[in-house]
Amino acid sequence: MSRGDHRPVESFYHLWDVPIGSQACQGTACFAARHLNPQRWSGAVSGGQRIYCLGKCYMAPAAATEDSRPLMEVHAPRAVVLERLAEGGARPLAAYSAGGGYGALELTLRRPPAETIRDVEVSRLRGRGGAGFPTGRKWRAVFDQPADEKFLVANADEGDPGAYIDRFILEEDPHCLIEAMAIAGFAVGARRGYIYLRKEYPTAQTVLLEALSEARQGGILGDRVLGHPYSFDIQLVMGQGSYVCGEETALLNSIEGKRPEVRTRPPYPAQAGLFGRPTLVNNVETLANIPWIVRHGAEAYAALGFSNSRGTKVVSLNSLFRRPGLYEVEFGVPLRHIVETLGGGLRTGAITGVMIGGPLAGLLPPEHFETPFGFEELRAVGAAVGHGGIIAFDEHTSIPELVQHVFRFGAYESCGKCTPCRAGSREVERMFERVLGSRQVAREERGAWEDTVAALRWTSLCGHGTGLAEFAESLMRHYREEITACFA
Numbered sequence: 001m002s003r004g005d006h007r008p009v010e011s012f013y014h015l016w017d018v019p020i021g022s023q024a025c026q027g028t029a030c031f032a033a034r035h036l037n038p039q040r041w042s043g044a045v046s047g048g049q050r051i052y053c054l055g056k057c058y059m060a061p062a063a064a065t066e067d068s069r070p071l072m073e074v075h076a077p078r079a080v081v082l083e084r085l086a087e088g089g090a091r092p093l094a095a096y097s098a099g100g101g102y103g104a105l106e107l108t109l110r111r112p113p114a115e116t117i118r119d120v121e122v123s124r125l126r127g128r129g130g131a132g133f134p135t136g137r138k139w140r141a142v143f144d145q146p147a148d149e150k151f152l153v154a155n156a157d158e159g160d161p162g163a164y165i166d167r168f169i170l171e172e173d174p175h176c177l178i179e180a181m182a183i184a185g186f187a188v189g190a191r192r193g194y195i196y197l198r199k200e201y202p203t204a205q206t207v208l209l210e211a212l213s214e215a216r217q218g219g220i221l222g223d224r225v226l227g228h229p230y231s232f233d234i235q236l237v238m239g240q241g242s243y244v245c246g247e248e249t250a251l252l253n254s255i256e257g258k259r260p261e262v263r264t265r266p267p268y269p270a271q272a273g274l275f276g277r278p279t280l281v282n283n284v285e286t287l288a289n290i291p292w293i294v295r296h297g298a299e300a301y302a303a304l305g306f307s308n309s310r311g312t313k314v315v316s317l318n319s320l321f322r323r324p325g326l327y328e329v330e331f332g333v334p335l336r337h338i339v340e341t342l343g344g345g346l347r348t349g350a351i352t353g354v355m356i357g358g359p360l361a362g363l364l365p366p367e368h369f370e371t372p373f374g375f376e377e378l379r380a381v382g383a384a385v386g387h388g389g390i391i392a393f394d395e396h397t398s399i400p401e402l403v404q405h406v407f408r409f410g411a412y413e414s415c416g417k418c419t420p421c422r423a424g425s426r427e428v429e430r431m432f433e434r435v436l437g438s439r440q441v442a443r444e445e446r447g448a449w450e451d452t453v454a455a456l457r458w459t460s461l462c463g464h465g466t467g468l469a470e471f472a473e474s475l476m477r478h479y480r481e482e483i484t485a486c487f488a
């Protein structure tokens with residue numbers, strides 16, 4: 001196929017053939033911290049290509065040329081996901097194996113697959129990629145499909161600005177992901193796995209390629225996994241800069257080399273996913289829980305957490321906090337504990353609200369910081385666990401500025417399939433540009449804003465459009481005065 005034949009595909013991506021270079025980031029954590037380095041921020045927004053998240057939100061506003069390691073601490077009764085990261089990581093195979101790594105895979109291979117599926121169900125683990133879907137139910141759905149070929153995909157696209165949890169699992173504990181994928185593959189009956197990694201994480205790419213090669217040489221991947229008749233291998237696929245490719249069906253289209261628009265459902269990936277075959281799609285952090293569950297028992301995992309949110313969750317705090325970093329907490333702790341005790345409050349002034357799970361979720365004001373950290377509990381106050389990235393805002397960001405930033409991001413990343421998302425998000429971006437110019441727009445425009453939010457809520461095919469609606473609804477609920485003031 002000639003290069004020209006790729007045009008409909010490559011034109012979808014923002015970073016196709018574009019090196020990350022020395023670009024500064026304009027993701028939401030960098031936006032929230034733009035007053036800390038106005039020069040860098042203006043470089044980010046006036047530079048050539050937009051970069052929406054480099055996963056360096058702890059040192060925002062961030063640039064591709066600078067890096068450091070964030071704080072990583074466990075504040076849960078038991079360390080699960082940060083078990084090795086909090087001790088400095090276990091990048092080489094020898095370091096991972098020395099700590100008991102791949103023991104869970106050995107155990108899995110000695111048992112019937114149905115026992116592992118049962119374990120994941122009993123653990124009550126829910127997806128960490130954003131939707132919180134019960135992981136055991138998804139594994140069983142793929143397991144139950146009669147098919148001669150099934151696939152497994154680890155979603156390492158981590159596009160939510162504010163989140164850098166997966167980045168450090170990939171860079172410092174890559175064998176945990178490989179072990180989890182081999183366990184999942186054996187359990188559901190897949191012999192081939194894919195890791196879909198965002199281009200903005202070049203170090204993770206290098207580390208994963210090295211870890212996959214070590215695993216093949218060590219007899220963990222390839223024919224006869226650890227000497228067992230089961231064969232399994234993993235391919236690394238690089239994204240090309242598209243937030244919506246984190247959505248699982250867009251991601252599958254991207255791996256297939258198609259234009260990565262979101263697919264209509266049903267069928268769900270568990271029924272007809274990659275190349276039309278039953279496919280298990282899980283987030284990196286979700287999978288990172290699996291070896292622990294197999295080693296320590298599903299009951300031990302379910303004993304952590306509360307309500308319908310069991311186990312632990314890693315949260316990532318942005319640079320406005322006094323102590324930005326990765327913290328593993330038990331579900332159920334009040335949000336205030338995370339913000340004030342772990343994060344130490346803000347170093348830049350009074351906190352006006354926190355956004356959890358990226359810009360496509362709600363903004364929660366300090367009055368709600370007693371809310372326990374849990375899926376349903378946060379949803380009840382118009383917020384979400386999401387992927388666990390927490391971006392705090394201070395008085396340097398006004399509500400209209402935030403709306404304009406989020407809808408600018410939303411419009412840029414829309415896959416274009418639904419009109420309210422493709423055209424409506426751009427309309428709102430422009431509306432709030434005008435608000436920022438004149439401080440107010442005509443009262444009649446309020447109707448257009450509310451109608452667009454309602455259309456996004458009810459007619460969007462995927463969580464990109466509904467997420468924009470959720471963000472706007474949270475502002476109308478918690479920051480009503482500031483929104484009303486935008487309309488004369």
Ligand SMILES: Cc1cc2nc3c(=O)[nH]c(=O)nc-3n(C[C@H](O)[C@H](O)[C@H](O)COP(=O)(O)O)c2cc1C
Pocket residue numbers: 126127128129130131132133135155156157158159160243244245246247248249281282283284286287462463464
């Ligand atoms: C616009 C959009 C972007 C998403 N981006 C990601 C992502 O970067 N990483 C991720 O794991 N899930 C992402 N998701 C969620 C995935 O569609 C899917 O639910 C998830 O990978 C399933 O894994 P889990 O059940 O382990 O969470 C996104 C969803 C939407 C709607």
Ligand code: SF4
Pocket residue numbers: 244262413414415416417418419421422460461462463464465466
């Ligand atoms: S809501 Fe937006 S991103 Fe999702 S399918 Fe529709 S147009 Fe695409």
